Each structure stands twice: as C-alpha cells, then as structure tokens.
Amino acid sequence: MDTNYSHNVVIFLNSTFYNDSIHQIIEPFTANQSTVIYLFNILGHESITLPKFMDKPNIKIEEITKQFVPPTLSEETLIIDALFGFENQEPLSGGFAAVTRLINSSSSTVLSIGAPSGLLNGDNTNNNPNQIVRANYTLLIEEAPLACYFDENQQFLGQWSILPLKQKPQAENNVSFITEEQVVELIKPRKRFCHKGTFGHGLLIAGSYGMAGACSLGAKAALKSGLGLLSLHVPAQNRIIHQTTVPEAIVDSDSNELCFSQLLDTTPYNAVAVGPGLGMAEETDLAFAHLISQNRQSNTPLIIDADGLNALSNYTELQNQIAGAILTPHVGEIERLIGKCNNSYIRLRRTIEFARKTQTYILLKGSYSFIIFPDGDFFMNPTGTSGMATAGSGDVLTGILLGLRTQGYSAKDTLIIGAYVHGRAGELAAQKLGTISMTANDIVDNLSFVWKELEQKSKEMHTISFV
Incomplete structure (x- = not known):
C-alpha cells in the first residue's frame, strides 16, 4: 500500500x-x-x-x-x-x-x-x-x-x-437519572384550608460579617420553595441587611457582631439549614459543634452546607452524630471530609462510602451532580447549566432544600425535587439571559416559574377525568 x-x-x-x-x-x-x-x-x-x-x-x-x-x-x-x-x-x-x-x-x-x-x-x-x-x-x-x-x-x-441503536441490560457503571415525571409525582398538592403553620417553620443559620449575601440568597430561595415561616440567625451586624432584603423572614441576631457564636436550640423548628457564609472563626466552629450535639436530642432534620461542612472536617467526632442529615458539598468540601482524590470515580466511591458510614444523604455538586443515599444508591440530576457556576448558586440550593424539608418532605424526596428544581431554574435563567451574565439572584427569580410548571403538571396528574 x-x-x-x-x-x-x-x-x-x-x-x-x-x-x-x-x-x-x-x-x-x-x-x-x-x-x-x-x-x-x-x-x-x-x-x-x-x-x-x-x-x-x-x-x-x-x-x-x-x-x-x-x-x-x-x-x-x-x-x-x-x-x-x-x-x-x-x-x-x-x-x-x-x-x-x-x-x-x-x-x-x-x-x-x-x-x-x-x-x-x-x-x-x-x-x-x-x-x-x-x-x-x-x-x-x-x-x-x-x-x-x-x-x-x-x-x-x-x-x-x-444514538440509541441497541439496548443492553443496565450495567454496573450506567447511571439512573432523576426524571420530571418522578419529581411531579412527589409534589404534594396544597389544600384549600391550609395556613402558614401547615408548611412548617424553618431556621437558616448563615452569614458572617461581609458574607450577608449567602444568607439572603438562601432565605429568598427557601421562601420561594413553599415553607410557611422562616427564621434567620445572623451576626448582629447583618440584622438590618436581612430585615431589608428579606422582609418576610424573622431575623434573630447572634450575640456576636461578626459571626455565628451562640448556643441554639433546634427544637422549635421543623428543619434547620446551617453553613452558607458562616466563616471559620473558632467561636463559629464551637457553636456549630454544640448545635450538632444538641440536635441529637431534638432530632430536627438538618441540612449542612459550605462552612458547616468545613467544620465537620475539623470536628471529625461529630460525623457519627449527623445520621439522616442532608450534606451538599462541592468537590473541595467533600475532599476535606473524605481525603484528596485522584479522579472523579474515586471521589464518587469514597463519597458513597462516607454516606453509608454516616448514614447521611449527600448531594455532590458539579457539572453533573450526584444524589447519594445512605444505602449507597445514587441518582444523577439532569438539569442545570454552566451559568450556575457562579457565587451564591449553592446558597440558593440550600434554601430550596430547607424549604422542602421544612414542609415535611423526606430527605430523599427533598434532594430529588430540590436538585431538579435548582437546575431547572438555572436553565430558565440561561434561556432568558445567557450563561455568561447569570447570577445566583437570577436562579432565585426563576424558581417561581419552575414551581408553577411542576404544580400545574401535578394537578393534571391528580385530576380525575370522566370523559
């Protein structure tokens, strides 16, 4: 030749x-x-x-x-x-x-x-x-x-x-995705004679001096995700900011001007989210450790994000006290808990092992987010866009999850619905604005459209036709 x-x-x-x-x-x-x-x-x-x-x-x-x-x-x-x-x-x-x-x-x-x-x-x-x-x-x-x-x-x-040209049995390394139909089936219809008490009281512990935005974004997302009442625990310096930006929320000031430091009782709440923008001050870590230990008595559903996850890596003895909690780490945060990983496969497997060991529910955030359950099973979320790679996007997710968990959704259903809705809101924002200029507030602004979309489909699903 x-x-x-x-x-x-x-x-x-x-x-x-x-x-x-x-x-x-x-x-x-x-x-x-x-x-x-x-x-x-x-x-x-x-x-x-x-x-x-x-x-x-x-x-x-x-x-x-x-x-x-x-x-x-x-x-x-x-x-x-x-x-x-x-x-x-x-x-x-x-x-x-x-x-x-x-x-x-x-x-x-x-x-x-x-x-x-x-x-x-x-x-x-x-x-x-x-x-x-x-x-x-x-x-x-x-x-x-x-x-x-x-x-x-x-x-x-x-x-x-x-190209689906041939079909094979589900293989070990194939992936199960969340579907819209699955999410719609999980949505709870709202009854005519409900009130704010019906949908629970959530607590968001977030923010530090200079990081008030993390709390505001999470709070807005929680309120747009259906909970009845929201309390914010914030540093005293941030009180006026949140009374202005989130007037629907109750604002409780910490005794510390700059950071979370107070010993809190989680008993009055239906769910608690902690972590966004907290910072890593020594008094914050100590207050977080007390919160986790105290919550073992009240057994209030927990969502732990951001600096809450970093505190967990500093206080490893707390990791056996968080069974049932939802964790929402990105790559850096999960590796502080499971150790440095050479690639994504090892990271996923170690995260699954961590979920089993701690009996927690984990949303491993990324371009393709994995939702991992305590038994080791996992789903992948199909929604989202590169425009969501922006500061505050994770805080919005935490707020959505708090809104759902406060209403009584199980940890598993909270993650399935919340991940899907968060990504879908990002997709709608990108359709209107493009991906480059998107901000976390744009995701919040589009939550209403996603919930309306899902609520309408849920109503259609539960409507009985005699035709």
Whole structure:
C-alpha cells in the first residue's frame, strides 16, 4: 500500500466490534469520500470481507492480522475510531495502544464510535491517558456510563451524544437519572384550608460579617420553595441587611457582631439549614459543634452546607452524630471530609462510602451532580447549566432544600425535587439571559416559574377525568 496517499476518511475498525449498528453510523461518512478501512482481525478469525463496503470504488479495505503500516493522516482527514467502544475492560497495551498514540499525534478530526478507544466505562484510575483516543466527537450507541459524566474524561470524549441503536441490560457503571415525571409525582398538592403553620417553620443559620449575601440568597430561595415561616440567625451586624432584603423572614441576631457564636436550640423548628457564609472563626466552629450535639436530642432534620461542612472536617467526632442529615458539598468540601482524590470515580466511591458510614444523604455538586443515599444508591440530576457556576448558586440550593424539608418532605424526596428544581431554574435563567451574565439572584427569580410548571403538571396528574 502507498502510505503517502492521503484519504479523506480513515477508519480504524475492530472485527469483534463491527455490527450492523456500527455500519449504519459509519456509512454516511464514507459516501463519495476516498476512504480506507483498517480492519483489525488480530484474533485470527476467518477473513472478514465487509460486504457492504466491498463493491464501493471509493473504499479500500485493509485487513490487519499482524503488521500495520500507519497511513498518512493530515488535517483534512476524518478519522473514525471504531475499535472497542466501552467493551474493553482493561487499559490498552501493545499494538492497539500504538494506534491510539498515532491517532492522538495527528491533527485530524477524530470521531469515536461507541467510546474513545481505551476509555473504560467506570474506573480509569490505573489507565494511561496517553493511550486513550482524544476524540473531537463521540457517538455513543447505548446508555452513557459513569465515565461520561466525569470532568477529567471530557478531554477524550469531546462533544458527545447518544444514538440509541441497541439496548443492553443496565450495567454496573450506567447511571439512573432523576426524571420530571418522578419529581411531579412527589409534589404534594396544597389544600384549600391550609395556613402558614401547615408548611412548617424553618431556621437558616448563615452569614458572617461581609458574607450577608449567602444568607439572603438562601432565605429568598427557601421562601420561594413553599415553607410557611422562616427564621434567620445572623451576626448582629447583618440584622438590618436581612430585615431589608428579606422582609418576610424573622431575623434573630447572634450575640456576636461578626459571626455565628451562640448556643441554639433546634427544637422549635421543623428543619434547620446551617453553613452558607458562616466563616471559620473558632467561636463559629464551637457553636456549630454544640448545635450538632444538641440536635441529637431534638432530632430536627438538618441540612449542612459550605462552612458547616468545613467544620465537620475539623470536628471529625461529630460525623457519627449527623445520621439522616442532608450534606451538599462541592468537590473541595467533600475532599476535606473524605481525603484528596485522584479522579472523579474515586471521589464518587469514597463519597458513597462516607454516606453509608454516616448514614447521611449527600448531594455532590458539579457539572453533573450526584444524589447519594445512605444505602449507597445514587441518582444523577439532569438539569442545570454552566451559568450556575457562579457565587451564591449553592446558597440558593440550600434554601430550596430547607424549604422542602421544612414542609415535611423526606430527605430523599427533598434532594430529588430540590436538585431538579435548582437546575431547572438555572436553565430558565440561561434561556432568558445567557450563561455568561447569570447570577445566583437570577436562579432565585426563576424558581417561581419552575414551581408553577411542576404544580400545574401535578394537578393534571391528580385530576380525575370522566370523559
């Protein structure tokens, strides 16, 4: 073969991976294009002819059984990687690893079918990133496994989408998503003769001097998420701010001007959220520790976020006193609790172990947020947008969760509804404003539209028709 001849399309195809679905995807890319197909038949099966491609004058097929002479790959070449998909269970080595390095060293556009060759469907901790194809585009042909939702793997996947051409049983590393139907079914209809006492009294302990906004954002989100009465416990310096920005809330001033320091009784409340903007003053950590210890007696539902999570990492003995609590860490906060992790897979597994050990409910925040339960099961939340990567977005989430938990939703249902609603409000804000200029207040402003949307669908679901 003339290795100096440049084809428009170069396809690397594994004989064990090829089927009608793969042909269906590849065929449009070869139409009227000079194409060479390298058919790897390393296992020595009977010669495979690819009859659907054989009679086409623009397509040349090279069967590889032992030796492989690399082709010329130019910037104008489209490489189609159809070697393994997610079917390989071990990192690549030998000749196939060399092929991936060849692909990655080219300036060609790369389209991977099934998966970038070399990427494993879950744990890539011991994988060599230099021996994984770095695709510009990936077309999955079944459910996307865990690996697709980890940040560090996006460099291999490029832009990816799912083509449901074949169905397989649910695999260990596939993901269950929250659905809108699931959320709608969980929404509790409001009765005509209800009052503010019906929907509970929540307490938000948040803010420090210079961080009043964290409390205001959480408070607004809680009030827009249906609770009946909201109390705020804030440093004395922040009292006037919150009386002005959140007039619907009761404001209780701490004895400390600058931070949370007071010993509080959680008994009067239906749920308590603690953490946003608290800071890490020594007296704050001590007050938090007392709050957790005292709450063991009242057993008031807890939501712990931000600096509350940081305090938990400082007082590790408290971690066996928070069973039933909801934790909402981002990557940095969870790693203070579980230790530094080399990749997202390890982080998820350790977070699941932490949820089991502490019997807590965890929302691990990120581009793809994981909702993890004490039994180790988890869901992924499908809603959200990059515009939500902004200061205060997590405080809004805490407020939503407080609003739901105060109304008597279970911890599990609170997380499922709250994560979905938070992300959906972000999506609506992005539709109106774009992602670059979005702020946390824009998420709050769109909560009403999401709740209206879900409430209407819930009513339709519970309406009996006699037609």
